[in-house]
Amino acid sequence: MTALFTLTRRELATFFVSFTGYVIIAAATFLVGLSFIVLLSKLGTDASPMPVTEMFYSTYFFWLLLLLAAPIITMRLFALEKSSGTFETLMTTPVRDLHVVLAKFVAAMLFYVVMWLPMLGCLALVQRYSTQPGGLDWGAVGSTYLGIILLGGLFLSLGCFASALTRSQMVAAMVTLVLGVTLFSLGFLADQIPATGHWPAQVLSRFALFQQMHDFARGVVDTRTIVVYLSLTVFFLFLTLRAVESRRWR
Amino acid sequence: MNNGTMIEVTGLTKRYAGKTALTDVSFTVARGEIVGLLGPNGAGKSTTMRILAAFLPATTGTVSIAGWDVFRDSEEVRRRIGYMPENNPLHHEMRVREYLKFRARLKGLTRARSRDRVDTVMEQCSLTEVGSRIIGQLSKGFKQRVGLADALVHEPELIILDEPTIGLDPHQIRAVRQLIKSLAGAHTVLISTHILPEAEMTCNRMLIMYEGRILAADTPENLQKLMASNGQIIAEIAAPEADLNELWAQLPEVEMFDVSPADGDYFRCALTPREGLDLRRQIFALVQERGWSLRELTRSRHTLEDIYVRVTRPDEEEN
Numbered sequence: 332m333t334a335l336f337t338l339t340r341r342e343l344a345t346f347f348v349s350f351t352g353y354v355i356i357a358a359a360t361f362l363v364g365l366s367f368i369v370l371l372s373k374l375g376t377d378a379s380p381m382p383v384t385e386m387f388y389s390t391y392f393f394w395l396l397l398l399l400a401a402p403i404i405t406m407r408l409f410a411l412e413k414s415s416g417t418f419e420t421l422m423t424t425p426v427r428d429l430h431v432v433l434a435k436f437v438a439a440m441l442f443y444v445v446m447w448l449p450m451l452g453c454l455a456l457v458q459r460y461s462t463q464p465g466g467l468d469w470g471a472v473g474s475t476y477l478g479i480i481l482l483g484g485l486f487l488s489l490g491c492f493a494s495a496l497t498r499s500q501m502v503a504a505m506v507t508l509v510l511g512v513t514l515f516s517l518g519f520l521a522d523q524i525p526a527t528g529h530w531p532a533q534v535l536s537r538f539a540l541f542q543q544m545h546d547f548a549r550g551v552v553d554t555r556t557i558v559v560y561l562s563l564t565v566f567f568l569f570l571t572l573r574a575v576e577s578r579r580w581r
Numbered sequence: 582m583n584n585g586t587m588i589e590v591t592g593l594t595k596r597y598a599g600k601t602a603l604t605d606v607s608f609t610v611a612r613g614e615i616v617g618l619l620g621p622n623g624a625g626k627s628t629t630m631r632i633l634a635a636f637l638p639a640t641t642g643t644v645s646i647a648g649w650d651v652f653r654d655s656e657e658v659r660r661r662i663g664y665m666p667e668n669n670p671l672h673h674e675m676r677v678r679e680y681l682k683f684r685a686r687l688k689g690l691t692r693a694r695s696r697d698r699v700d701t702v703m704e705q706c707s708l709t710e711v712g713s714r715i716i717g718q719l720s721k722g723f724k725q726r727v728g729l730a731d732a733l734v735h736e737p738e739l740i741i742l743d744e745p746t747i748g749l750d751p752h753q754i755r756a757v758r759q760l761i762k763s764l765a766g767a768h769t770v771l772i773s774t775h776i777l778p779e780a781e782m783t784c785n786r787m788l789i790m791y792e793g794r795i796l797a798a799d800t801p802e803n804l805q806k807l808m809a810s811n812g813q814i815i816a817e818i819a820a821p822e823a824d825l826n827e828l829w830a831q832l833p834e835v836e837m838f839d840v841s842p843a844d845g846d847y848f849r850c851a852l853t854p855r856e857g858l859d860l861r862r863q864i865f866a867l868v869q870e871r872g873w874s875l876r877e878l879t880r881s882r883h884t885l886e887d888i889y890v891r892v893t894r895p896d897e898e899e900n
Binding site for chain 1: 631634635636637638652656657659660662664665666667668670671672674675683684686687688689731
């Protein structure tokens with residue numbers, strides 16, 4: 332347990348000690364800021380009452396950030412340690428493979444949450460100066476963040492897996508991006524299949540990330556979606572663990 | 582439990598895809614020994630060490646460390662070893678003391694104990710004055726010592742060092758060797774190197790590896806003795822060249838000889854005796870009998886360098 336805590340702390344520290352962590356946060360803040368501008372202009376013109384979080388979500392910056400952040404945060408996790416050789420010193424200490432995987436995932440997750448915090452500032456600003464009735468619903472903000480965290484967990488676990496497969500950070504990032512975009516597009520595929528009763532359409536509709544995130548942003552929390560996201564996250568972490576262990580049976 | 586033996590390797594074979602790195606390697610190392618794994622690059626030293634450190638699995642064969650099987654009880658083994666891989670990978674963005682503390686905690690030391698041990702190893706490795714420097718900015722010698730300090734920090738029973746002095750200047754090499762020597766007794770040390778004098782100076786015993794096999798295993802002295810048996814005898818004698826040639830040709834104990842002029846009246850005779858006989862006394866008597874003068878009479882001892890070359894390149898020696 333000590334090892335897990337020690338490792339998580341170090342992993343998290345590398346984000347904040349190195350320059351990269353701040354660059355990622357700055358880039359994320361910039362994109363959030365852009366969507367904030369769009370949001371403000373909408374607030375000024377649009378009279379229809381729409382939750383602010385939903386407006387935030389409706390700009391494509393949100394997805395850009397989500398799809399790009401995961402590869403950038405996770406590409407370093409295993410690939411860098413493998414290429415620099417520290418993976419060898421790490422794995423020859425009495426730590427469990429599971430602890431290594433968990434520490435890296437948890438650290439990436441915490442950093443990811445920190446990255447999204449500036450958005451909270453934007454929302455608070457809207458709340459403070461909005462004259463519209465019911466401008467900001469904190470319940471919707473909560474469910475939006477829940478969606479961001481669940482979706483982030485899924486994409487980061489994907490990234491962990493990709494990073495554990497290779498010693499090249501570039502390859503890890505590309506694989507994560509491709510897997511993420513594929514997963515994202517699956518939901519749209521469901522619309523293309525006309526017969527709604529068939530199982531492929533039903534399965535695909537469970538992966539309609541765009542639609543599901545939309546629900547979260549409106550304050551709708553669907554437990555089925557939560558289960559799907561959580562189990563996919565666990566599944567990819569399991570694959571990561573197998574990839575880390577693979578050196579023992581390859 | 583198992584008090585005498587630290588490392589026991591039996592029939593160890595490692596195959597990578599399409600390439601055999603180790604073939605039927607067996608050896609044992611007793612507690613408290615400093616053993617050198619010697620061989621040219623690509624001989625299988627690093628692979629052996631990685632398997633001993635429970636990083637890679639063996640294809641066949643068993644390895645036990647302090648009585649624990651490296652594959653089945655990997656965690657127990659890793660608790661007992663301090664391993665420094667080749668090229669000494671470190672987290673370059675961390676500070677020296679911070680890194681060592683992190684490593685000590687990873688290896689299961691308590692907070693208070695890790696503080697104590699970090700202080701001790703930093704002193705032991707002369708790192709005290711660079712404790713708050715960033716590892717990436719240190720010189721190679723310091724980095725190497727950080728790696729060593731990391732291997733020592735949890736007081737492991739077995740220390741495995743893969744090429745610990747590579748890339749250091751002579752002064753730093755001496756310091757590292759001194760440090761390794763000081764570990765004898767309390768720890769068992771296995772170091773790999775392709776530099777002979779290093780093994781000669783620091784190790785009680787050497788294992789010579791070549792192409793995935795162990796070709797020789799003995800103390801440096803014994804390995805030398807083994808080779809000295811057919812060492813040459815050099816004699817510098819002032820006498821007519823023809824007489825010398827005749828004399829050596831007559832002696833049945835001399836298998837081969839070579840007479841070459843040295844300065845003045847002297848000739849340098851290099852004699853290879855049959856079956857490793859020591860002919861010095863006989864030669865002295867012969868020279869005295871004939872009233873020649875003798876100014877040098879030595880038996881050349883093979884250096885470990887020769888042994889190394891002989892053992893690792895058996896085919897070239899024949900030519």
